[in-house]
Amino acid sequence: MTNKPYESRSQTHDSERSISLFPAFFILGLFIAAGLAGMGYFVFDAILKFKAADRVITVKGLAEQEVDADLLIWPVSFINVNNDLNELQQKIAADKIAIREHLVKSGLRNEEITDLQPVITDYQAQSYMATTDKQPLHRYMSQSVITIRTNQVALAMRIMETIDELFKKGIVLNKNYEQQPEFLFMGLNKIKPEMISKAIHVARETAEQFAKDSNSKIGAIKGAKQGFFEITNRDMNTPHIKNVRVVINVDYLIE
Numbered sequence: 001m002t003n004k005p006y007e008s009r010s011q012t013h014d015s016e017r018s019i020s021l022f023p024a025f026f027i028l029g030l031f032i033a034a035g036l037a038g039m040g041y042f043v044f045d046a047i048l049k050f051k052a053a054d055r056v057i058t059v060k061g062l063a064e065q066e067v068d069a070d071l072l073i074w075p076v077s078f079i080n081v082n083n084d085l086n087e088l089q090q091k092i093a094a095d096k097i098a099i100r101e102h103l104v105k106s107g108l109r110n111e112e113i114t115d116l117q118p119v120i121t122d123y124q125a126q127s128y129m130a131t132t133d134k135q136p137l138h139r140y141m142s143q144s145v146i147t148i149r150t151n152q153v154a155l156a157m158r159i160m161e162t163i164d165e166l167f168k169k170g171i172v173l174n175k176n177y178e179q180q181p182e183f184l185f186m187g188l189n190k191i192k193p194e195m196i197s198k199a200i201h202v203a204r205e206t207a208e209q210f211a212k213d214s215n216s217k218i219g220a221i222k223g224a225k226q227g228f229f230e231i232t233n234r235d236m237n238t239p240h241i242k243n244v245r246v247v248i249n250v251d252y253l254i255e
Contacts, residue, residue: 055254061203063195069183069240072156074148077174081138106159118144185242203250219253
């Protein structure tokens with residue numbers, strides 16, 4: 001019987017401790033609830049912003065422009081044959097002088113003309129010649145090239161029309177598909193800003209038409225990606241006229 005009062009006092013203390021801890025747990029619970037509520041608000045706000053940012057339309061803008069080539073690389077090839085190597089080399093040197101004089105007289109500058117080393121073939125040194133009875137008329141044949149690199153494209157094209165006059169001087173020009181004139185356009189940086197602006201304008205028009213059809217409004221540009229500039233011949237017959245083309249992808253916000 002002496003233990004009962006002790007047990008009663010222990011139970012009383014436990015009850016009092018439980019009652020005294022209740023406000024602390026309650027307050028802690030309020031803080032946790034408030035924290036979860038705040039977290040939920042920020043998550044919801046982030047979702048709304050994500051949804052708003054997701055209202056984007058991507059359109060393409062194309063810009064094209066025709067330009068004239070501003071650089072010409074023109075190889076002038078000629079052939080010589082002879083049975084004597086020294087005579088062959090002398091003829092090569094004389095032909096180079098005659099060709100250069102014709103080009104300079106026609107308006108090109110000396111610094112625009114470059115002589116390349118000739119390629120000389122000795123047919124008697126060819127292994128297959130030992131197995132045939134047909135011998136070439138000449139032992140040596142040379143192929144020489146003079147290269148013109150000029151910004152005077154229109155002038156060079158006029159000279160091309162008169163280059164055959166060299167046949168009258170005993171110069172045998174070698175016209176083949178491996179050594180065709182190459183027309184280039186080097187002024188891309190000058191027209192880039194204008195073409196990019198035009199491409200963006202075209203993209204804007206496309207986006208506005210889409211917005212009109214969908215009863216919405218186009219906002220600011222969210223982002224843009226520029227493609228490569230492409231330079232091609234306008235057609236097979238006019239390689240000196242180039243077509244410059246660029247495509248830009250533009251992302252517009254929809255309001």
